[in-house]
Amino acid sequence: MDLFEKCLKYDVAKNARKQGLYPYFHYLESGQDIVVNMEGKRVIMLGSNNYLGLTSHPDVIKASMEATKKYGTGCSGSRFLNGTLDLHIQLEKELAEFLHKEDVVTFSTGFQSNLGIISAVAGRNDIIICDKENHASIYDGCRLSFAKMLRYEHSNMEELEKLLQTVPNDKGCLIVTDGVFSMGGDICKLPEIVRLARKYGARVMVDDAHGLGVLGKNGRGTAEHFGLEKEVDIIMGTFSKSLASLGGYMAASAEVCDFVRHNSRPFIFSASIPPACIASALAALNILRNEPQRVQNLRDITEYMRKTLKERNIPIRQSEAPIIPIDTIDDWRTFYACKALLEDGVYVNPVITPAVPAGEAIIRTSYTATHTKELMDEAADIIQNVFEHKLPPVEYFNDLREKMNK
Numbered sequence: 318m319d320l321f322e323k324c325l326k327y328d329v330a331k332n333a334r335k336q337g338l339y340p341y342f343h344y345l346e347s348g349q350d351i352v353v354n355m356e357g358k359r360v361i362m363l364g365s366n367n368y369l370g371l372t373s374h375p376d377v378i379k380a381s382m383e384a385t386k387k388y389g390t391g392c393s394g395s396r397f398l399n400g401t402l403d404l405h406i407q408l409e410k411e412l413a414e415f416l417h418k419e420d421v422v423t424f425s426t427g428f429q430s431n432l433g434i435i436s437a438v439a440g441r442n443d444i445i446i447c448d449k450e451n452h453a454s455i456y457d458g459c460r461l462s463f464a465k466m467l468r469y470e471h472s473n474m475e476e477l478e479k480l481l482q483t484v485p486n487d488k489g490c491l492i493v494t495d496g497v498f499s500m501g502g503d504i505c506k507l508p509e510i511v512r513l514a515r516k517y518g519a520r521v522m523v524d525d526a527h528g529l530g531v532l533g534k535n536g537r538g539t540a541e542h543f544g545l546e547k548e549v550d551i552i553m554g555t556f557s558k559s560l561a562s563l564g565g566y567m568a569a570s571a572e573v574c575d576f577v578r579h580n581s582r583p584f585i586f587s588a589s590i591p592p593a594c595i596a597s598a599l600a601a602l603n604i605l606r607n608e609p610q611r612v613q614n615l616r617d618i619t620e621y622m623r624k625t626l627k628e629r630n631i632p633i634r635q636s637e638a639p640i641i642p643i644d645t646i647d648d649w650r651t652f653y654a655c656k657a658l659l660e661d662g663v664y665v666n667p668v669i670t671p672a673v674p675a676g677e678a679i680i681r682t683s684y685t686a687t688h689t690k691e692l693m694d695e696a697a698d699i700i701q702n703v704f705e706h707k708l709p710p711v712e713y714f715n716d717l718r719e720k721m722n723k
């Protein structure tokens with residue numbers, strides 16, 4: 318059998334292109350911001366994770382340019398050997414202080430952080446228990462660890478407890494959860510997770526990719542939000558969202574970080590974060606520390622948009638973070654809505670199967686501390702017009718699917 322048969326048969330993207338509904342790989346001709354220039358048009362950005370609006374902040378840009386001038390464009394090697402700069406050490410130290418943990422290890426991306434942390438701390442003789450809606454990188458980290466993975470229905474604490482009861486005494490156990498779930502925008506039930514972990518002797522790891530800069534009075538994330546910073550054993554996060562850069566990290570005890578530094582293959586066998594990215598993450602962290610009102614601005618503008626969309630009868634889902642999912646139900650209907658919105662000047666993210674169960678497709682909208690009420694009113698007008706006048710009902714797409722299958 319030809320290995321490439323699956324590629325030759327793959328027609329999902331082709332069908333979407335044929336229908337003129339392909340929603341991916343649109344390109345920007347401007348920086349990532351609240352309004353962007355996308356393929357020649359002014360577009361309101363409701364689909365980025367630039368939560369604090371720092372990708373265009375002058376201090377962040379200046380820091381990355383100065384770092385490039387001083388250190389060059391890349392580190393040409395692993396943190397383990399030639400690729401550690403004083404900047405890496407400074408960022409790890411400052412982040413550990415900010416997150417109230419003993420130590421921090423940085424990785425080249427957020428995705429790689431989950432691969433590197435989970436595969437180092439869990440092995441063949443261990444058990445990892447995951448929320449079913451955890452991020453893909455957590456799943457891949459679990460696979461890479463060779464530990465046995467168990468999964469509970471999203472945020473179902475009874476199921477989590479039942480799974481914990483099956484863990485034999487001679488096995489280590491790690492509970493891993495997203496802090497803020499990236500698609501639904503809901504927050505994990507951390508107090509209950511921590512309580513159960515203590516009861517059954519498990520460790521807790523929180524992926525706070527969407528929690529840092531978003532939750533807690535000071536933007537320290539999900540653990541700060543619940544007052545449980547000491548109780549979470551490993552806080553993982555990324556620099557690609559609130560911190561306007563690229564890279565990821567784990568914050569934990571000195572012993573666990575030291576172990577990961579010397580045993581994590583994705584950490585050891587990969588080049589370190591380039592100077593510009595480390596310097597911009599440091600500058601963004603500095604702004605987060607000194608301007609916590611940005612976190613409040615983000616909450617206020619998200620609340621404003623939630624209220625505005627509700628008043629206009631847009632079918633939004635309940636969520637707590639700066640992510641507001643809008644129900645579009647059908648995958649093709651989701652593509653159609655994204656296209657119509659983009660034509661009218663709003664970019665949003667389509668979320669379809671297998672990222673969500675069939676029939677539960679959504680448009681994921683996300684917000685930035687620097688979004689203004691005027692801009693949100695403009696975006697809400699466009700969304701309302703598309704949902705009221707342009708978006709056909711689900712049945713239309715059932716017919717379309719049947720036609721395509723013939």
Ligand SMILES: Cc1ncc(COP(=O)(O)O)c(C=O)c1O
Nearest residue numbers: 426427428452454499526555557
């Ligand atoms: C929950 C979660 N974890 C990890 C990642 C990976 O982070 P990065 O994109 O910085 O590699 C993401 C990115 O979307 C995420 O949403």
